[in-house]
Each structure stands twice: as C-alpha cells, then as structure tokens.
Amino acid sequence: MSARALIDSVEFARAGEQLTGNAPVSELTRLADSLFDTEGALYFELKGGQDARQRLRLHLMVDGGINLQCQRCLGKLVYPVSVQANLLVLTADAGGETGEIEDLDGVPASAAVDVWSLVEDEVLLAIPLSPRHAENECSPAVKEAGDPAASPFAALAKLAQERNKNRT
Ligand SMILES: [Zn+2]
Incomplete structure (x- = not known):
C-alpha cells in the first residue's frame, strides 16, 4: 500500500530531495468525472531543486494509464499519461514572478503539500476535455x-x- 505523501515544498526544493511512488487512480477523486473506472495507479517522480535564477522548483514526472470514458460510445478509453512539469514554489520571493506566462504552474510554499494532489493537478491538465476513440472505432x-x-x-x-x- 502506498500512503498519501505530504511534503514541505520549500524544504523539499531547497534540500534537493526526491520522492517516487504510486498514486492510486481511485484516490484522485477530482478525476472521477472523466473516468470510466478507477483502475490502476500513476507512477510519479518528484525532484526538488532550484532554477538558474535561484528560485525553488519542483520537477514532477507522472507516468501511467487511466481509463477515460469515451464521449461518443461511453465505453472505456485507455489513455496513456506521460506528463512532465516544472513547478515554481510560490514563496514570497518568487511571488512577483508568477505573472510570467511560463510560471502559471506553481506550488504553494507550504509545510504540507499533498503530492498526490499535485499529480492530480497535472493529469487534469493533460487529459482531453472530451475524450473519444478514433472516428471509426466506435459509434454513438x-x-x-x-x-x-x-x-x-x-x-x-x-x-x-x-x-x-x-x-x-
Ligand atoms: Zn468510443
């Protein structure tokens, strides 16, 4: 059983920590509306660090597959997930930087950031709004x-x- 991981985002990035694990799809409840079922888990790697401008960053990689619901036939659509995100830790120092378009992806500077929730955020951004099988693969x-x-x-x-x- 993997457990829900909480990290201190500032310390994690500052110390260059690393964390890997699996987030069960069934626990990522904000995905529920898009899912056909809650089978499987998503593998993640989280690495702390700093960018060239000394700003704290979390690099998140998510890999796996989820079963979405096809919006045409309402059947199962196996969707591969492969996401990389370079998240800015939103400390007071970095606060002024969030206006940059590339830096809209941020993580709160908090002692209790839920890693599975970060995974969930990235997957939500990655999946299509209206997933469908290829045109000739199913019917309404x-x-x-x-x-x-x-x-x-x-x-x-x-x-x-x-x-x-x-x-x-
Ligand atoms: Zn379909």
Missing part, C-alpha cells in the same frame, strides 16, 4: 431511458427500438 451510444439527461424523445425512440426487437 444510445442513452438509457432511465438517464435523466436523456430527452423524452430519445427515451421514446429507445422504447420503439426495443418493441421492434421483441417483434423479430
């Missing part, structure tokens, strides 16, 4: 009649479809 799903999002017309169409099926 028929909405379930019980789905509140389905229009009454779609429900009627499904009903008619089922009646026809029973006739044959």
Whole structure:
C-alpha cells in the first residue's frame, strides 16, 4: 500500500530531495468525472531543486494509464499519461514572478503539500476535455431511458427500438 505523501515544498526544493511512488487512480477523486473506472495507479517522480535564477522548483514526472470514458460510445478509453512539469514554489520571493506566462504552474510554499494532489493537478491538465476513440472505432451510444439527461424523445425512440426487437 502506498500512503498519501505530504511534503514541505520549500524544504523539499531547497534540500534537493526526491520522492517516487504510486498514486492510486481511485484516490484522485477530482478525476472521477472523466473516468470510466478507477483502475490502476500513476507512477510519479518528484525532484526538488532550484532554477538558474535561484528560485525553488519542483520537477514532477507522472507516468501511467487511466481509463477515460469515451464521449461518443461511453465505453472505456485507455489513455496513456506521460506528463512532465516544472513547478515554481510560490514563496514570497518568487511571488512577483508568477505573472510570467511560463510560471502559471506553481506550488504553494507550504509545510504540507499533498503530492498526490499535485499529480492530480497535472493529469487534469493533460487529459482531453472530451475524450473519444478514433472516428471509426466506435459509434454513438444510445442513452438509457432511465438517464435523466436523456430527452423524452430519445427515451421514446429507445422504447420503439426495443418493441421492434421483441417483434423479430
Ligand atoms: Zn468510443
């Protein structure tokens, strides 16, 4: 079992610490809306350091796969995750730098930064808003009649479809 890791972001970067581990997909609850299921885990490597301008940085690498829900057929879409992020630790010193476009990715200067949450942030940024299989790999799903999002017309169409099926 891997445990949720909390780091002191300032100390971690200053001391050049390293941490590797696996974040179970089932624990990354902010991904839930995009997921088909919560199988698997994402491997991560976190390294502390400083950039050329002596600013504290956390380098995060995330690798693995998650099962997204295809927005066309609502089936399982295995999505490979491979992310690298060079995060700026937002200390008071670095505070003035956050206006730089490249530095929008930041980590709070805090004694209790949740590493799995950092992993989750990067994966959220990396996955497509509307994931789909390739054009010829699937066809649109028929909405379930019980789905509140389905229009009454779609429900009627499904009903008619089922009646026809029973006739044959
Ligand atoms: Zn599909």
